Amino acid sequence: MNLDELTAIDVHTHAEVGRDGRTSLSPALLGASADYFKAHGHRQPTIDETAAYYRERRMAAVVFTVDAEHATGHPAIPNEEIAEDCAAHPDVxxxxxxxxxxxxxAGAREARRLVEHYGVRGFKFHPSIQGFAPDDPIAYPLYETIQELGSVALFHTGQTGIGARVRGGGGIRLRYSNPMLVDDVAVDFPDLRIILAHPSFPWQDEALAVATHKEHVHIDLSGWSPKYFPPQLVRYANSLLQDKVLFxxxxPVITPDRWLADFEKLDLKETVRPKILKANAARLLFRENP
Structure with missing residues (x-):
C-alpha cells in the first residue's frame, strides 16, 4: 500500500455478504438496519467490488464483519475468507x-493465527450484537493476545440501527455499547490500541472523556453524516483530539462520497482535515506517517 498516493483511509467498512451469499447478520436484523438508515435497495457489495470502489477514489478501506454467533445463532462470514479476499487488493x-x-x-488462539498467517491488522467488536460487556473478563484472553500482537481493537459504541424497532430490539442491549465500559479495558490493557466507533449517542461526552484520558484510545466518525455530529465532537476533533480522530x-450503508461532501462543510482547521482523513489512521494502522 502506497500511503503517499492515497487521499484518505476509511477505517470502518463492512463485508455484508460472503462468497456463498451468506449475510453477516440475519435478514431481520439487516432489514431493521436498512429501515433505520433509509438504505433499502442498496446493494451488498462483494469485497472485489469494494476494492474497485475505493481504488477509483484513491482511498484505502478497513474491512470487517461481525461474529455474533453466540448471541444471534447466525454464523459469521469466515474471517479467513475476508482476509484472503482483501489480500487480493493490498493496495486499497x-x-x-x-x-x-x-x-x-480458543478465540485468542484464532486471533493469533489470523494475524500471523492472514495479515489481519485489527479486530472488530460489537458488544450490543455480540451480547457482552467490554469489561467482562470473558474477553480478556482475546484482548491480551491482540495487545501482544500490536493489533487494533475497534469497538462499536452508542446506539445501533441493527435491531431498531424490531420486537425487543432483536434482543440487542444498548448498554453494552457505552464507551465507559471500554475505559476499563484501556486501564487493564494499557498498550492496546483502541478505536471507539461512531459518534457515541447518547454517550458522546463519555467517549470524548475516555479518548482524552487514555493514551491509545481513538474515535472514528463513521455511521453518521458529519452534518449531524454533536458540536462537542467537532470541537474536540478540532483541538484536543485532533491526532486521535479518524475518518x-x-x-455500504453510508458512502464516503456522501460523508466527505458533508465533512467539507464542517468548521475545521485546514491543518486538522488531513489528520482525520489519513494521517491519524496511517500512524495507528501502520505505525508510520504517510
Whole structure:
C-alpha cells in the first residue's frame, strides 16, 4: 500500500455478504438496519467490488464483519475468507477480523493465527450484537493476545440501527455499547490500541472523556453524516483530539462520497482535515506517517 498516493483511509467498512451469499447478520436484523438508515435497495457489495470502489477514489478501506454467533445463532462470514479476499487488493484494502468473545481462549488462539498467517491488522467488536460487556473478563484472553500482537481493537459504541424497532430490539442491549465500559479495558490493557466507533449517542461526552484520558484510545466518525455530529465532537476533533480522530464511513450503508461532501462543510482547521482523513489512521494502522 502506497500511503503517499492515497487521499484518505476509511477505517470502518463492512463485508455484508460472503462468497456463498451468506449475510453477516440475519435478514431481520439487516432489514431493521436498512429501515433505520433509509438504505433499502442498496446493494451488498462483494469485497472485489469494494476494492474497485475505493481504488477509483484513491482511498484505502478497513474491512470487517461481525461474529455474533453466540448471541444471534447466525454464523459469521469466515474471517479467513475476508482476509484472503482483501489480500487480493493490498493496495486499497486492510483486513480486520471479528471473533466472538464467548470463544474465550480458543478465540485468542484464532486471533493469533489470523494475524500471523492472514495479515489481519485489527479486530472488530460489537458488544450490543455480540451480547457482552467490554469489561467482562470473558474477553480478556482475546484482548491480551491482540495487545501482544500490536493489533487494533475497534469497538462499536452508542446506539445501533441493527435491531431498531424490531420486537425487543432483536434482543440487542444498548448498554453494552457505552464507551465507559471500554475505559476499563484501556486501564487493564494499557498498550492496546483502541478505536471507539461512531459518534457515541447518547454517550458522546463519555467517549470524548475516555479518548482524552487514555493514551491509545481513538474515535472514528463513521455511521453518521458529519452534518449531524454533536458540536462537542467537532470541537474536540478540532483541538484536543485532533491526532486521535479518524475518518470512517460505515460503507455500504453510508458512502464516503456522501460523508466527505458533508465533512467539507464542517468548521475545521485546514491543518486538522488531513489528520482525520489519513494521517491519524496511517500512524495507528501502520505505525508510520504517510
Amino acid at each position: 484494502l486492510i483486513p480486520f477480523a471479528s471473533i466472538d468473545p464467548h470463544k474465550g481462549r 470512517g464511513s460505515d460503507y
